[in-house]
Amino acid sequence: MLYLRSLTPRLSLLAGLCFAPAAYAQAPSDPAPAPPPTNEPAAVEPPLAAADAQPVPTELEKLRAELQATQRQVEELKAAQEEAAAALQEPSTEQEKLKLYGFADMGFQYYHADKSSLLANIYDFNNASFILGNVNVYFDAQPVDNWRGLVEVRFTNAPQGKITNFGGLGGQFARASTFTDDTSGAAANAPLWGGTLVIERAWLEYNRFQAIKLRVGNWFSPFGIWNQDHGSPTLISLAWPQFMTQRWMPLRQTGLMAYGSTFAGSWELGYSATLSNGRQEDANLNIDGTIGGGGRLYARRDTGSVNSTLGISFFTGKSRDKVVSVTGVDPISFRSESTFEYQEYVTGADVSLDIGRTRIRSEGVVRRVTYTHGKRELLNQVLQPQGRAPDKWEHSVYVLVAQQLPGALDVLEPYVWAEAFQTPTVIGDGTFVGSVGLNVRFNPAITWKNQYSRVWLFDWMYDSPYDNSTNNLHQLHSRIVMAF
Numbered sequence: 001m002l003y004l005r006s007l008t009p010r011l012s013l014l015a016g017l018c019f020a021p022a023a024y025a026q027a028p029s030d031p032a033p034a035p036p037p038t039n040e041p042a043a044v045e046p047p048l049a050a051a052d053a054q055p056v057p058t059e060l061e062k063l064r065a066e067l068q069a070t071q072r073q074v075e076e077l078k079a080a081q082e083e084a085a086a087a088l089q090e091p092s093t094e095q096e097k098l099k100l101y102g103f104a105d106m107g108f109q110y111y112h113a114d115k116s117s118l119l120a121n122i123y124d125f126n127n128a129s130f131i132l133g134n135v136n137v138y139f140d141a142q143p144v145d146n147w148r149g150l151v152e153v154r155f156t157n158a159p160q161g162k163i164t165n166f167g168g169l170g171g172q173f174a175r176a177s178t179f180t181d182d183t184s185g186a187a188a189n190a191p192l193w194g195g196t197l198v199i200e201r202a203w204l205e206y207n208r209f210q211a212i213k214l215r216v217g218n219w220f221s222p223f224g225i226w227n228q229d230h231g232s233p234t235l236i237s238l239a240w241p242q243f244m245t246q247r248w249m250p251l252r253q254t255g256l257m258a259y260g261s262t263f264a265g266s267w268e269l270g271y272s273a274t275l276s277n278g279r280q281e282d283a284n285l286n287i288d289g290t291i292g293g294g295g296r297l298y299a300r301r302d303t304g305s306v307n308s309t310l311g312i313s314f315f316t317g318k319s320r321d322k323v324v325s326v327t328g329v330d331p332i333s334f335r336s337e338s339t340f341e342y343q344e345y346v347t348g349a350d351v352s353l354d355i356g357r358t359r360i361r362s363e364g365v366v367r368r369v370t371y372t373h374g375k376r377e378l379l380n381q382v383l384q385p386q387g388r389a390p391d392k393w394e395h396s397v398y399v400l401v402a403q404q405l406p407g408a409l410d411v412l413e414p415y416v417w418a419e420a421f422q423t424p425t426v427i428g429d430g431t432f433v434g435s436v437g438l439n440v441r442f443n444p445a446i447t448w449k450n451q452y453s454r455v456w457l458f459d460w461m462y463d464s465p466y467d468n469s470t471n472n473l474h475q476l477h478s479r480i481v482m483a484f
Helices: 002-019 059-089 093-097 118-122
Strands: 098-113 129-141 147-156 163-165 179-181 191-193 196-206 213-220 252-264 267-276 292-303 306-320 323-329 332-337 341-355 358-371 392-403 412-422 430-441 446-458 473-483
Touching (some): 196 252, 252 292
Antiparallel strands (some): 098 129, 129 147, 147 196, 179 191, 213 252, 252 267, 267 292, 292 306, 323 332, 341 358, 358 392, 392 412, 430 446, 446 473
């Protein structure tokens, strides 16, 4: 730019020379008076040789040539500047091929229950603890058009400190320990606490067509509201519904998913259909030889201040273990059998409403489990000696209402939560949860989330051998959440 400024006066002068050459031509002068006549002959100049008769450039031609050279330099400089500006504005292809983002939350929590209760001793209640919650990183790859891969990894410090065996009648008391020496440290006795790396999901998909997209790998089950958008920055409350915590349906599956959507007026109509190995609590492979199936249908409408989604979800599959025993050694022989086997059917309906600053979420879920005769799972033998799992119905329903405050208080979002569910357990088959919470959104990336819950247990359809009320508990969670 400095170079262009220095050329400006000169260019103006040269331009004037080009477009007004007459102004710079030498004006004719008055003829000089004729000399007096003489009798001497006039001197005759010798003629110039043809080779010496070269045209002499005029001052105007010199200026024109210099102007043309200057114009070429200006054009070259301008082209270089435009090329540099375009390079700065053009998005990097490498950055779009792989995106990294994620979320993290941490804070403290407190559970309070009667010290003599079953829950207080199994889960180390009645002590407030600072905690590392979720540290999740997404690797989102789109190397070519119509193809995408997503890997979500969670870093956790579990299972350090978890009770792995009870003392007394339970045997030798033990806790899980991940403490060891860091063999790569700068000292021989450098300390190290190991943790667990959780692959939340890892899949590839082909998504050229809106109506049908194919996904293969390990993915979250398309069930209800919470499982797909499970990240703490997107969820309203910190606590999950109990049908998810107790895994009434598989949280994630390995297999094939087809999904897509179309529009009917202002409504988006979508679906998901899945085939998978089913539950993978026992193994990632399909050791039971059966296929699980499920899916989801939904209708979504986003119209100004009112947004709504209605959905139904389902899953069904058979689960069984596979025990391999050696029955002979000459020659070696094996026998495979199952110690438990059950068929399950899970269905749910969900409603999401956003009305202005108000958010409403509600779901109802029903699960049916039936065991094959003679192949029922053993229950916890310390709590229920010789106990085996029964056929059962399970039911759950919840309502969550959140309200963002107006004006200068719009960073605050209080909410209330009510949940009731029924499932047979040793401490009661009925549970009611009441919660209040407050989210403080400092900015789009940082939120402070707080939730208090009161839990009541009772006998609904079965009689418990324990006093339900001793296991009622208070829960308090507070976490700072960052999306990045």
